[in-house]
Amino acid sequence: MRTPRRQVICIALDGGRHLGPHAWFHYTFPPLGAESIDELDERLRRRVPDPYRDLLMKTNGLHLFSGALSLYGLRRDYSRRLSIVEPFDLGDPNVHERPRAADPSWFIFAFYDADGSAGYIDPSDGRVYRANRNMTQPRLNQWLSVDAFLRDEVKRLTGHFDERGRQLDPSRPTTPDI
Numbered sequence: 001m002r003t004p005r006r007q008v009i010c011i012a013l014d015g016g017r018h019l020g021p022h023a024w025f026h027y028t029f030p031p032l033g034a035e036s037i038d039e040l041d042e043r044l045r046r047r048v049p050d051p052y053r054d055l056l057m058k059t060n061g062l063h064l065f066s067g068a069l070s071l072y073g074l075r076r077d078y079s080r081r082l083s084i085v086e087p088f089d090l091g092d093p094n095v096h097e098r099p100r101a102a103d104p105s106w107f108i109f110a111f112y113d114a115d116g117s118a119g120y121i122d123p124s125d126g127r128v129y130r131a132n133r134n135m136t137q138p139r140l141n142q143w144l145s146v147d148a149f150l151r152d153e154v155k156r157l158t159g160h161f162d163e164r165g166r167q168l169d170p171s172r173p174t175t176p177d178i
Helices: 034-044 050-056 091-096 146-158
Strands: 007-009 026-028 062-064 069-071 107-112 118-122 127-131 141-143
Touching (some): 034 050, 034 091, 062 146, 091 107, 127 146
Antiparallel strands (some): 007 026, 026 062, 069 107, 107 118, 127 141
């Protein structure tokens, strides 16, 4: 079976496209079908929450702004071949490397590269929260939904880059203010 290729989007804030060491990238991965999401449910030993299921049917994870913010997906290939680029695996934060302080009901789906903080869905209220890396501070920020999280974070992170896609101030954290 042939592995679907990832989609690489490199867009300058002015709408132009460019490449180079100062470009910022967004990686989107081919969407998952119902069978793949069922496979993911089995691997995670739980059902993927509906709002994230909907997103996985559009893209199997994301790397936004050169990885400043990444959303996990279903990873099938762990080889070191350069031609293979896949999302970070949802099984890592939810099963294999789950922080001890994480409530068992939380669904961890995103992380910030700058500090390792995590985005998760709390099924008790359906909101998205950002927690510190080990989840001992579970409510640093909050959003009403996965859609609101993505909309707000893309808008906020856009302000960290100039019209050519270069980070304006590398010393400025790309994580949200508390």
